[in-house]
Amino acid sequence: MANYKQGHETMKGLGTLAALTTAALSLPGIADAADGVQFDYRSSFYREQNIESDKLAGGSASRFDIDSHYFSAKAPIDDDSSVGVALNYETLSGASPWFVLPDANGAPVQVMTAATIEERRIEMSGNYTHRPTDIIEMDWSLGFSGEDDYRAVHAGYKASLTPNESDGRPGQTTWSLGGGISDDVLRPTEGASAAFPDRIAKARRDSWTAQGGVSQIFGRTTTGQFSALYTRQSGYLSDPYKEAFVDGNREQDNRPDDRRQYALMLRARQYFEKIRGALHLDYRFYEDDWNITAHTHEVSWLQRFGRAVRGTLGLRYYSQSQAYFYQPFYEQARNDALASSDYRLSPHAAISARMKFDWEVADWTFRAGIESYRSGTSFTLENTNVEHPGLVDFETYSFGITKQFGR
Amino acid sequence: MHRELPVQFLRARLVLLLGITCTLCGCGIIQPVPAFERGVLASEEMAWNPDPAEATYRDHMHNSKEAAKGRPEAAGAGCGCY
Numbered sequence: 001m002a003n004y005k006q007g008h009e010t011m012k013g014l015g016t017l018a019a020l021t022t023a024a025l026s027l028p029g030i031a032d033a034a035d036g037v038q039f040d041y042r043s044s045f046y047r048e049q050n051i052e053s054d055k056l057a058g059g060s061a062s063r064f065d066i067d068s069h070y071f072s073a074k075a076p077i078d079d080d081s082s083v084g085v086a087l088n089y090e091t092l093s094g095a096s097p098w099f100v101l102p103d104a105n106g107a108p109v110q111v112m113t114a115a116t117i118e119e120r121r122i123e124m125s126g127n128y129t130h131r132p133t134d135i136i137e138m139d140w141s142l143g144f145s146g147e148d149d150y151r152a153v154h155a156g157y158k159a160s161l162t163p164n165e166s167d168g169r170p171g172q173t174t175w176s177l178g179g180g181i182s183d184d185v186l187r188p189t190e191g192a193s194a195a196f197p198d199r200i201a202k203a204r205r206d207s208w209t210a211q212g213g214v215s216q217i218f219g220r221t222t223t224g225q226f227s228a229l230y231t232r233q234s235g236y237l238s239d240p241y242k243e244a245f246v247d248g249n250r251e252q253d254n255r256p257d258d259r260r261q262y263a264l265m266l267r268a269r270q271y272f273e274k275i276r277g278a279l280h281l282d283y284r285f286y287e288d289d290w291n292i293t294a295h296t297h298e299v300s301w302l303q304r305f306g307r308a309v310r311g312t313l314g315l316r317y318y319s320q321s322q323a324y325f326y327q328p329f330y331e332q333a334r335n336d337a338l339a340s341s342d343y344r345l346s347p348h349a350a351i352s353a354r355m356k357f358d359w360e361v362a363d364w365t366f367r368a369g370i371e372s373y374r375s376g377t378s379f380t381l382e383n384t385n386v387e388h389p390g391l392v393d394f395e396t397y398s399f400g401i402t403k404q405f406g407r
Numbered sequence: 408m409h410r411e412l413p414v415q416f417l418r419a420r421l422v423l424l425l426g427i428t429c430t431l432c433g434c435g436i437i438q439p440v441p442a443f444e445r446g447v448l449a450s451e452e453m454a455w456n457p458d459p460a461e462a463t464y465r466d467h468m469h470n471s472k473e474a475a476k477g478r479p480e481a482a483g484a485g486c487g488c489y
Contacts, residue, residue, distance in 0.1 A: 042460050046468060070460060170442050215455075219438040221447050225455065231476065261476060267455060271447050278452035286475035294475035302452045310452065320474050344474050352469075356461070369461065375472065392472055398461065 036406030042070040042367075044398040048094070051110060055389035057103065059112030060095035063392065067091050081130040092119040097390035099243040099250060100328045100341045108328035110389040121147045135162045135171065141180075149187050156180030172217035176227070182207045188240035198252045205235030213265075221271040231261040244339035245329040253340050255325070261288040276304040286320075292345070294320035295381060312356040312369075319349040319381040328388055346388035350375040356398075367400035 048063035072086040095115040103109045125143030132138070141156045158178035162171040184205045192201035213227025235257060242253035268281045280300040287293045300314035323345040325338035333339070356369030375391040377384040440448070447453060456462040470476055 040460060042464070044464055068464070070464070072460065165439070169439065172437065172440060216437065217440050217445075217448060218436055220440055220444050221453075223448065223453065263476065269453050269455070271450070271453055273447065278450075284475070288474075290474075292474045294473065296475065302457060304452065310457075312457075316469075318469070318473060318475070323474065344472065350469075350473065354465075356458075358458070367458070367461075371465065371468075373468075373472070394468075394472075396464075396468060398464065400460070 036404060037075045038073065038405070039403045040070075040072045040400065041402075042068070042398065042400040044068040044070070044396055046396050047394060049393040049395075051112065051390070055110055057101050057109035057111045059098060060115035061112070062095060062115050063112075064092065064094035064096060064117070066093075080132070081128065083126065083128050085126045086124070088121075088123040090121045092121065093117055096241070097343060098241075099245055100389065101245055102329055108386065108389050119147060121145065135164065136160070149189050150184065152182055152184040154180060154182040174215040176213045176215070177211070179210045180208065184235075186236060186240060191240065200236065200240050203236035203240070205233060205237060207231060207233045221273065223269045225265070225267040227265045229261075229263040229265070231259075233259040233261070238340070239342060242340070242342055244327075244341045246339050247330060247332050251339055253342065254338050255323075255340050256290065256338065259288055259290060262286070278302045280314075290345075291324035292321055294318065308360045310358045312354070312358075314354045314356075316352045316354075317349070318351075319379075320347065321382055322347040328386060341388075343388040343390040343392070346391070347380060347382065347384040348375055348377050348388065348391055349380040351379065363404045365400075365402040365404075367398070367402070369396075369398045371396045371398075 044067075046064070046066040046068070048065070050061045051063060053061065068088065068090045070086065070088045072084065074082060074084040076082045093115075094117055095112045096117060098111045098113050100108045100110055123143065123145040125141060127139055127141040129137065129139045136159065138159045139157070143154050145152045145154075156179065158176065160174050160176040162174040164171050184207070186200070186203045186205070188199055188201070190196050191199045193199070209229065209231045211227060211229040213225060215223065215225040217223050237257055237259055238255045239253045243250045244253055245251075264285045266283045270279045270281075272278070278301070280298070280302065282296070282298040282300075284296040285294075286296070296316070296318045298314065298316040300312060303311045303313075305311060323340065325334060325336070326340055326342070326345040328341050328346070330339055350373060352371055352373040354369060354371035356367065359366045372395050374393050377387040377391075451457045
Protein backbone atom coordinates (compact mmCIF):
# COMPACT_ATOMS: atom_id res chain seq x y z
CA MET A 1 0.00 0.00 0.00
CA ALA A 2 1.31 3.33 -0.94
CA ASN A 3 -0.07 5.29 1.95
CA TYR A 4 2.91 4.59 4.04
CA LYS A 5 4.91 7.02 6.04
CA GLN A 6 1.93 8.85 7.34
CA GLY A 7 3.50 11.85 8.30
CA HIS A 8 5.92 13.58 10.29
CA GLU A 9 7.78 14.92 7.35
CA THR A 10 7.86 18.17 9.19
CA MET A 11 10.21 16.55 11.61
CA LYS A 12 12.74 15.79 8.97
CA GLY A 13 14.17 19.15 8.29
CA LEU A 14 14.46 20.24 11.83
CA GLY A 15 16.05 17.07 13.03
CA THR A 16 18.52 17.31 10.24
CA LEU A 17 19.26 20.90 11.00
CA ALA A 18 19.61 20.35 14.68
CA ALA A 19 22.32 17.83 14.04
CA LEU A 20 24.43 20.59 12.64
CA THR A 21 23.82 23.28 15.13
CA THR A 22 25.19 21.66 18.19
CA ALA A 23 26.74 24.44 20.17
CA ALA A 24 30.04 23.67 21.72
CA LEU A 25 28.80 24.75 25.11
CA SER A 26 31.64 22.87 26.66
CA LEU A 27 33.47 23.71 29.80
CA PRO A 28 37.21 24.03 30.18
CA GLY A 29 38.51 20.82 31.56
CA ILE A 30 35.58 18.79 30.34
CA ALA A 31 36.63 16.83 27.33
CA ASP A 32 33.93 15.53 25.03
CA ALA A 33 36.19 14.44 22.20
CA ALA A 34 38.56 11.56 22.18
CA ASP A 35 42.22 12.38 22.58
CA GLY A 36 43.24 9.65 20.18
CA VAL A 37 41.56 7.72 17.41
CA GLN A 38 38.15 6.36 18.32
CA PHE A 39 35.75 3.97 16.58
CA ASP A 40 32.17 3.64 17.72
CA TYR A 41 29.35 1.29 16.74
CA ARG A 42 25.78 1.45 18.02
CA SER A 43 22.73 -0.64 17.30
CA SER A 44 19.31 0.50 18.48
CA PHE A 45 15.92 -1.13 18.22
CA TYR A 46 12.79 0.99 18.46
CA ARG A 47 9.50 -0.79 19.07
CA GLU A 48 6.11 0.93 19.21
CA GLN A 49 3.29 -0.73 21.11
CA ASN A 50 0.08 -1.71 19.34
CA ILE A 51 -2.73 0.83 19.28
CA GLU A 52 -5.58 -0.11 21.63
CA SER A 53 -8.58 -1.69 19.91
CA ASP A 54 -11.10 0.83 21.28
CA LYS A 55 -9.10 3.65 19.67
CA LEU A 56 -8.73 1.99 16.28
CA ALA A 57 -11.25 2.56 13.47
CA GLY A 58 -9.35 0.81 10.70
CA GLY A 59 -6.01 -0.35 9.43
CA SER A 60 -3.27 -2.13 11.30
CA ALA A 61 -3.20 -2.30 15.10
CA SER A 62 0.52 -2.90 15.06
CA ARG A 63 2.72 0.15 14.60
CA PHE A 64 6.29 0.96 13.81
CA ASP A 65 9.66 -0.72 14.28
CA ILE A 66 13.03 0.81 13.49
CA ASP A 67 16.44 -0.82 13.53
CA SER A 68 19.41 1.56 13.52
CA HIS A 69 23.10 0.95 12.95
CA TYR A 70 25.45 3.81 13.61
CA PHE A 71 29.18 3.93 12.88
CA SER A 72 31.49 6.81 13.68
CA ALA A 73 35.19 7.54 13.80
CA LYS A 74 37.18 10.43 15.20
CA ALA A 75 40.84 11.15 14.77
CA PRO A 76 43.23 13.98 15.56
CA ILE A 77 45.00 15.72 12.68
CA ASP A 78 47.47 17.53 14.86
CA ASP A 79 47.57 19.06 18.33
CA ASP A 80 44.97 21.67 17.42
CA SER A 81 42.50 19.97 15.12
CA SER A 82 40.55 16.78 14.52
CA VAL A 83 38.06 15.25 12.10
CA GLY A 84 35.06 13.02 12.54
CA VAL A 85 32.85 11.02 10.20
CA ALA A 86 29.60 9.17 10.86
CA LEU A 87 27.28 6.84 9.00
CA ASN A 88 23.79 5.96 10.15
CA TYR A 89 21.69 3.27 8.48
CA GLU A 90 18.08 2.64 9.45
CA THR A 91 15.39 0.22 8.36
CA LEU A 92 11.82 1.25 9.13
CA SER A 93 8.74 -0.95 8.88
CA GLY A 94 5.16 -1.17 10.08
CA ALA A 95 2.05 1.04 10.08
CA SER A 96 1.45 4.66 10.88
CA PRO A 97 -1.52 6.91 11.86
CA TRP A 98 -3.40 8.18 8.79
CA PHE A 99 -6.46 10.20 9.83
CA VAL A 100 -8.97 10.49 12.69
CA LEU A 101 -12.73 9.95 12.58
CA PRO A 102 -15.49 10.57 15.12
CA ASP A 103 -17.12 7.37 16.37
CA ALA A 104 -20.85 6.94 17.04
CA ASN A 105 -20.48 8.89 20.28
CA GLY A 106 -18.42 11.66 18.72
CA ALA A 107 -15.16 10.49 20.26
CA PRO A 108 -12.08 10.48 18.00
CA VAL A 109 -10.84 7.13 16.73
CA GLN A 110 -7.72 6.49 14.67
CA VAL A 111 -7.45 5.07 11.18
CA MET A 112 -4.05 3.50 10.59
CA THR A 113 -2.40 2.47 7.38
CA ALA A 114 -1.79 -1.16 6.57
CA ALA A 115 1.45 -2.54 8.01
CA THR A 116 3.17 -2.40 4.65
CA ILE A 117 5.69 0.36 5.18
CA GLU A 118 9.21 -0.63 4.22
CA GLU A 119 11.78 2.14 4.16
CA ARG A 120 15.49 2.68 4.47
CA ARG A 121 17.34 5.80 5.44
CA ILE A 122 21.02 6.54 5.23
CA GLU A 123 22.78 9.51 6.68
CA MET A 124 26.39 10.58 6.27
CA SER A 125 28.07 13.46 8.03
CA GLY A 126 31.48 14.84 8.79
CA ASN A 127 32.95 17.55 10.94
CA TYR A 128 36.22 19.39 11.41
CA THR A 129 37.21 20.89 14.74
CA HIS A 130 39.98 23.42 15.19
CA ARG A 131 41.43 25.20 18.22
CA PRO A 132 43.32 28.26 16.98
CA THR A 133 44.17 29.19 20.58
CA ASP A 134 43.76 27.64 24.01
CA ILE A 135 40.55 29.58 24.60
CA ILE A 136 38.78 29.26 21.26
CA GLU A 137 37.28 26.23 19.59
CA MET A 138 35.50 26.13 16.24
CA ASP A 139 33.67 23.36 14.46
CA TRP A 140 32.33 22.99 10.92
CA SER A 141 29.98 20.23 9.82
CA LEU A 142 28.34 18.98 6.67
CA GLY A 143 25.86 16.18 6.15
CA PHE A 144 23.37 14.40 3.93
CA SER A 145 20.32 12.32 4.73
CA GLY A 146 18.46 10.40 2.06
CA GLU A 147 15.34 8.25 1.73
CA ASP A 148 13.21 7.25 -1.21
CA ASP A 149 10.98 10.28 -0.83
CA TYR A 150 13.15 12.74 1.04
CA ARG A 151 16.61 14.17 1.00
CA ALA A 152 18.26 16.82 3.12
CA VAL A 153 21.59 18.60 2.90
CA HIS A 154 22.74 20.51 5.90
CA ALA A 155 25.69 22.51 7.16
CA GLY A 156 26.57 24.02 10.48
CA TYR A 157 29.09 26.05 12.41
CA LYS A 158 29.76 26.51 16.09
CA ALA A 159 32.33 28.36 18.14
CA SER A 160 33.14 28.72 21.79
CA LEU A 161 35.28 31.12 23.78
CA THR A 162 36.63 30.53 27.27
CA PRO A 163 38.56 33.66 28.32
CA ASN A 164 41.13 33.32 31.07
CA GLU A 165 40.39 34.77 34.48
CA SER A 166 41.90 38.11 35.39
CA ASP A 167 44.58 36.39 37.47
CA GLY A 168 45.61 34.21 34.54
CA ARG A 169 43.87 31.03 35.62
CA PRO A 170 41.99 29.06 32.96
CA GLY A 171 38.54 30.51 32.57
CA GLN A 172 35.46 29.18 34.28
CA THR A 173 32.97 30.71 31.86
CA THR A 174 32.47 29.55 28.27
CA TRP A 175 30.48 31.54 25.75
CA SER A 176 29.15 29.73 22.70
CA LEU A 177 27.51 30.62 19.41
CA GLY A 178 26.27 28.39 16.63
CA GLY A 179 24.16 28.27 13.55
CA GLY A 180 23.07 26.02 10.75
CA ILE A 181 21.06 25.71 7.57
CA SER A 182 19.22 22.86 5.94
CA ASP A 183 17.81 22.43 2.46
CA ASP A 184 15.23 19.67 2.17
CA VAL A 185 13.31 18.24 -0.76
CA LEU A 186 10.20 16.05 -0.49
CA ARG A 187 9.04 13.70 -3.24
CA PRO A 188 6.16 11.80 -1.63
CA THR A 189 5.33 8.33 -2.83
CA GLU A 190 2.43 8.44 -5.29
CA GLY A 191 2.35 12.21 -5.16
CA ALA A 192 -0.18 13.69 -7.61
CA SER A 193 -1.12 10.18 -8.69
CA ALA A 194 -4.51 8.89 -9.69
CA ALA A 195 -4.85 7.28 -6.29
CA PHE A 196 -3.80 10.44 -4.43
CA PRO A 197 -4.38 13.41 -6.71
CA ASP A 198 -4.26 15.94 -3.85
CA ARG A 199 -0.91 14.75 -2.56
CA ILE A 200 1.97 16.95 -3.64
CA ALA A 201 4.44 15.58 -6.17
CA LYS A 202 7.40 17.62 -4.94
CA ALA A 203 8.04 20.36 -2.43
CA ARG A 204 10.86 22.10 -0.61
CA ARG A 205 11.44 23.28 2.88
CA ASP A 206 14.27 25.31 4.32
CA SER A 207 15.42 25.88 7.86
CA TRP A 208 17.97 27.91 9.67
CA THR A 209 18.92 27.98 13.31
CA ALA A 210 20.88 30.29 15.57
CA GLN A 211 21.79 29.63 19.14
CA GLY A 212 23.97 30.88 21.93
CA GLY A 213 24.80 29.90 25.45
CA VAL A 214 26.98 30.25 28.46
CA SER A 215 28.45 27.53 30.66
CA GLN A 216 29.78 28.19 34.13
CA ILE A 217 31.96 26.30 36.57
CA PHE A 218 30.53 27.11 39.98
CA GLY A 219 32.97 24.98 41.97
CA ARG A 220 35.05 21.79 41.96
CA THR A 221 31.92 19.65 41.64
CA THR A 222 29.25 21.96 40.24
CA THR A 223 28.55 23.30 36.76
CA GLY A 224 25.62 25.02 35.07
CA GLN A 225 24.60 26.01 31.59
CA PHE A 226 22.06 28.35 30.02
CA SER A 227 21.36 28.42 26.30
CA ALA A 228 18.81 29.81 23.86
CA LEU A 229 17.80 28.61 20.41
CA TYR A 230 15.86 30.16 17.56
CA THR A 231 14.75 28.21 14.49
CA ARG A 232 12.92 29.44 11.42
CA GLN A 233 11.31 26.98 9.02
CA SER A 234 9.70 27.90 5.76
CA GLY A 235 8.26 26.06 2.79
CA TYR A 236 6.09 22.99 2.79
CA LEU A 237 5.66 22.16 6.49
CA SER A 238 2.60 19.93 6.12
CA ASP A 239 2.66 16.15 6.13
CA PRO A 240 1.96 14.83 2.62
CA TYR A 241 0.91 11.42 3.95
CA LYS A 242 -1.55 12.65 6.55
CA GLU A 243 -5.16 13.63 6.16
CA ALA A 244 -7.72 15.47 8.27
CA PHE A 245 -11.42 14.71 8.52
CA VAL A 246 -13.16 18.02 7.71
CA ASP A 247 -16.93 18.37 7.58
CA GLY A 248 -17.30 14.71 6.72
CA ASN A 249 -14.60 14.68 4.05
CA ARG A 250 -10.97 13.62 4.02
CA GLU A 251 -8.58 16.43 3.14
CA GLN A 252 -4.84 16.73 2.92
CA ASP A 253 -2.98 17.84 6.03
CA ASN A 254 -2.50 21.59 5.63
CA ARG A 255 -0.27 23.65 7.94
CA PRO A 256 1.18 27.14 7.74
CA ASP A 257 4.22 27.49 5.49
CA ASP A 258 6.24 29.33 8.10
CA ARG A 259 7.23 28.49 11.66
CA ARG A 260 9.34 30.28 14.25
CA GLN A 261 10.51 28.29 17.23
CA TYR A 262 12.16 29.40 20.45
CA ALA A 263 13.75 27.38 23.21
CA LEU A 264 15.48 28.24 26.47
CA MET A 265 17.45 25.61 28.32
CA LEU A 266 18.94 25.28 31.78
CA ARG A 267 21.22 22.45 32.81
CA ALA A 268 23.10 21.67 36.00
CA ARG A 269 25.58 18.99 37.02
CA GLN A 270 26.54 18.13 40.60
CA TYR A 271 29.07 15.47 41.60
CA PHE A 272 28.97 13.71 44.98
CA GLU A 273 32.50 12.52 45.67
CA LYS A 274 31.80 10.31 48.67
CA ILE A 275 29.38 8.11 46.77
CA ARG A 276 30.96 8.64 43.34
CA GLY A 277 27.72 9.68 41.72
CA ALA A 278 26.58 12.64 39.65
CA LEU A 279 23.17 14.31 39.48
CA HIS A 280 22.05 15.78 36.15
CA LEU A 281 19.15 18.24 35.98
CA ASP A 282 17.87 19.54 32.63
CA TYR A 283 14.95 21.84 31.87
CA ARG A 284 13.78 23.20 28.51
CA PHE A 285 11.11 25.77 27.81
CA TYR A 286 9.80 25.82 24.24
CA GLU A 287 7.36 28.05 22.37
CA ASP A 288 6.52 28.64 18.72
CA ASP A 289 4.20 30.81 16.68
CA TRP A 290 1.88 27.88 16.12
CA ASN A 291 0.90 28.51 19.75
CA ILE A 292 2.60 25.40 21.08
CA THR A 293 4.20 25.75 24.49
CA ALA A 294 6.16 22.85 25.95
CA HIS A 295 8.13 22.04 29.08
CA THR A 296 10.70 19.27 29.32
CA HIS A 297 12.18 18.14 32.64
CA GLU A 298 14.81 15.47 32.96
CA VAL A 299 16.68 14.14 35.95
CA SER A 300 19.44 11.52 35.78
CA TRP A 301 21.74 9.83 38.24
CA LEU A 302 25.10 8.47 37.09
CA GLN A 303 26.76 6.06 39.46
CA ARG A 304 30.29 4.67 39.20
CA PHE A 305 30.79 1.08 40.36
CA GLY A 306 34.47 0.33 40.83
CA ARG A 307 36.75 1.54 38.05
CA ALA A 308 35.07 -0.11 35.10
CA VAL A 309 31.29 0.16 35.36
CA ARG A 310 28.96 3.12 35.26
CA GLY A 311 25.20 2.89 35.68
CA THR A 312 22.67 5.53 34.65
CA LEU A 313 19.06 5.95 35.73
CA GLY A 314 16.93 8.67 34.19
CA LEU A 315 13.40 10.04 34.31
CA ARG A 316 11.97 12.48 31.77
CA TYR A 317 8.70 14.40 31.81
CA TYR A 318 7.35 16.33 28.81
CA SER A 319 4.14 18.34 28.40
CA GLN A 320 2.89 20.43 25.48
CA SER A 321 -0.14 22.48 24.47
CA GLN A 322 -1.73 22.14 21.05
CA ALA A 323 -1.14 24.01 17.80
CA TYR A 324 -3.76 26.69 17.25
CA PHE A 325 -5.13 25.00 14.13
CA TYR A 326 -5.07 21.42 15.42
CA GLN A 327 -8.24 19.41 15.98
CA PRO A 328 -8.70 15.63 16.08
CA PHE A 329 -11.40 16.20 13.43
CA TYR A 330 -13.22 19.26 12.11
CA GLU A 331 -16.98 19.69 12.13
CA GLN A 332 -16.50 22.54 9.68
CA ALA A 333 -13.57 23.92 7.76
CA ARG A 334 -11.51 26.75 9.22
CA ASN A 335 -11.62 30.12 7.51
CA ASP A 336 -7.87 29.89 6.84
CA ALA A 337 -8.27 26.34 5.43
CA LEU A 338 -5.63 24.98 7.79
CA ALA A 339 -6.24 21.46 9.06
CA SER A 340 -4.08 18.94 10.86
CA SER A 341 -4.92 16.04 13.14
CA ASP A 342 -1.34 14.94 13.74
CA TYR A 343 -0.99 13.69 17.30
CA ARG A 344 2.33 15.53 17.54
CA LEU A 345 0.39 18.78 17.40
CA SER A 346 -2.17 17.66 19.98
CA PRO A 347 -2.07 18.56 23.69
CA HIS A 348 -0.40 15.73 25.53
CA ALA A 349 2.34 14.72 27.94
CA ALA A 350 4.88 11.92 28.09
CA ILE A 351 6.88 10.19 30.77
CA SER A 352 9.90 8.06 30.01
CA ALA A 353 12.28 6.10 32.19
CA ARG A 354 15.64 4.70 31.18
CA MET A 355 18.48 2.59 32.48
CA LYS A 356 21.93 2.16 31.00
CA PHE A 357 25.25 0.53 31.80
CA ASP A 358 28.73 1.28 30.43
CA TRP A 359 31.48 -1.26 31.02
CA GLU A 360 35.11 -0.37 30.29
CA VAL A 361 37.65 -3.10 29.59
CA ALA A 362 41.07 -1.75 28.65
CA ASP A 363 40.48 0.44 25.57
CA TRP A 364 37.06 -1.03 24.92
CA THR A 365 33.73 0.22 26.22
CA PHE A 366 30.60 -1.92 26.03
CA ARG A 367 27.18 -0.31 26.45
CA ALA A 368 23.59 -1.48 26.89
CA GLY A 369 20.47 0.50 27.68
CA ILE A 370 16.68 0.49 27.62
CA GLU A 371 14.11 3.28 27.61
CA SER A 372 10.34 3.07 28.03
CA TYR A 373 8.10 5.94 26.85
CA ARG A 374 4.42 6.51 27.67
CA SER A 375 2.26 9.35 26.39
CA GLY A 376 -1.24 10.53 27.33
CA THR A 377 -3.33 13.45 28.50
CA SER A 378 -4.08 12.51 32.10
CA PHE A 379 -0.82 14.03 33.33
CA THR A 380 -0.48 17.18 31.20
CA LEU A 381 0.37 20.50 32.82
CA GLU A 382 -2.68 22.07 31.18
CA ASN A 383 -6.20 20.69 31.25
CA THR A 384 -6.92 18.59 28.20
CA ASN A 385 -10.42 17.47 27.36
CA VAL A 386 -9.87 15.17 24.41
CA GLU A 387 -7.00 12.72 24.00
CA HIS A 388 -5.72 12.01 20.53
CA PRO A 389 -6.24 8.28 19.87
CA GLY A 390 -2.93 7.99 18.03
CA LEU A 391 -0.60 8.88 20.91
CA VAL A 392 2.24 6.40 21.00
CA ASP A 393 4.02 4.30 23.59
CA PHE A 394 7.35 2.71 22.75
CA GLU A 395 10.51 1.03 23.98
CA THR A 396 14.05 1.36 22.74
CA TYR A 397 16.86 -1.14 23.26
CA SER A 398 20.40 0.05 22.58
CA PHE A 399 23.81 -1.58 22.45
CA GLY A 400 27.23 -0.20 21.66
CA ILE A 401 30.95 -0.88 21.42
CA THR A 402 33.63 1.81 21.46
CA LYS A 403 37.31 1.26 20.76
CA GLN A 404 39.85 3.87 21.74
CA PHE A 405 43.40 3.99 20.36
CA GLY A 406 46.27 5.92 21.83
CA ARG A 407 44.48 7.06 24.95
CA MET B 408 -6.30 32.49 17.09
CA HIS B 409 -2.78 32.83 15.77
CA ARG B 410 -0.62 34.37 18.44
CA GLU B 411 1.94 37.07 17.81
CA LEU B 412 5.57 36.15 18.23
CA PRO B 413 6.30 35.63 21.91
CA VAL B 414 9.17 38.08 22.02
CA GLN B 415 8.04 39.87 25.15
CA PHE B 416 7.34 36.58 26.85
CA LEU B 417 10.81 35.29 26.06
CA ARG B 418 12.43 38.57 26.96
CA ALA B 419 10.88 38.41 30.42
CA ARG B 420 12.27 34.93 30.94
CA LEU B 421 15.70 35.94 29.73
CA VAL B 422 15.76 38.86 32.15
CA LEU B 423 14.69 36.55 34.94
CA LEU B 424 17.37 33.99 34.15
CA LEU B 425 20.06 36.64 33.81
CA GLY B 426 18.93 38.10 37.12
CA ILE B 427 19.28 34.72 38.79
CA THR B 428 22.74 34.28 37.30
CA CYS B 429 23.89 37.71 38.46
CA THR B 430 22.46 37.06 41.90
CA LEU B 431 24.37 33.78 42.15
CA CYS B 432 27.57 35.52 41.11
CA GLY B 433 26.97 38.33 43.57
CA CYS B 434 26.38 35.89 46.40
CA GLY B 435 29.76 34.34 45.82
CA ILE B 436 28.38 31.02 44.61
CA ILE B 437 31.04 30.88 41.92
CA GLN B 438 34.18 29.52 43.59
CA PRO B 439 37.61 29.83 41.96
CA VAL B 440 38.73 26.44 40.65
CA PRO B 441 42.37 26.13 39.59
CA ALA B 442 43.21 23.85 36.71
CA PHE B 443 44.67 21.11 38.91
CA GLU B 444 41.37 20.81 40.79
CA ARG B 445 39.27 20.11 37.72
CA GLY B 446 39.63 16.35 37.75
CA VAL B 447 36.02 15.78 38.77
CA LEU B 448 34.79 18.25 36.18
CA ALA B 449 36.73 16.36 33.52
CA SER B 450 35.08 13.05 34.34
CA GLU B 451 32.52 11.59 31.96
CA GLU B 452 29.93 11.64 34.72
CA MET B 453 30.07 15.45 34.71
CA ALA B 454 29.89 15.96 30.95
CA TRP B 455 26.82 17.65 29.51
CA ASN B 456 26.37 14.51 27.44
CA PRO B 457 28.34 11.60 28.88
CA ASP B 458 27.42 9.59 25.77
CA PRO B 459 26.84 11.97 22.82
CA ALA B 460 25.82 9.20 20.42
CA GLU B 461 23.14 8.01 22.82
CA ALA B 462 21.93 11.59 23.39
CA THR B 463 21.66 12.05 19.65
CA TYR B 464 19.54 8.94 19.27
CA ARG B 465 17.27 9.75 22.20
CA ASP B 466 16.67 13.31 21.05
CA HIS B 467 15.79 12.04 17.60
CA MET B 468 13.25 9.61 19.03
CA HIS B 469 11.67 12.18 21.30
CA ASN B 470 11.63 14.90 18.65
CA SER B 471 9.78 12.64 16.26
CA LYS B 472 6.94 12.20 18.78
CA GLU B 473 6.70 15.72 20.13
CA ALA B 474 6.22 19.22 18.75
CA ALA B 475 9.00 20.85 20.74
CA LYS B 476 12.54 21.07 19.50
CA GLY B 477 15.52 22.96 20.61
CA ARG B 478 17.97 21.10 22.74
CA PRO B 479 21.39 22.27 21.61
CA GLU B 480 22.72 18.77 21.44
CA ALA B 481 19.65 17.53 19.61
CA ALA B 482 20.83 15.59 16.65
CA GLY B 483 20.11 12.63 14.51
CA ALA B 484 18.94 13.70 11.13
CA GLY B 485 16.01 12.28 9.30
CA CYS B 486 12.34 12.68 9.75
CA GLY B 487 11.22 10.37 12.44
CA CYS B 488 8.61 9.44 9.85
CA TYR B 489 6.70 6.81 11.75
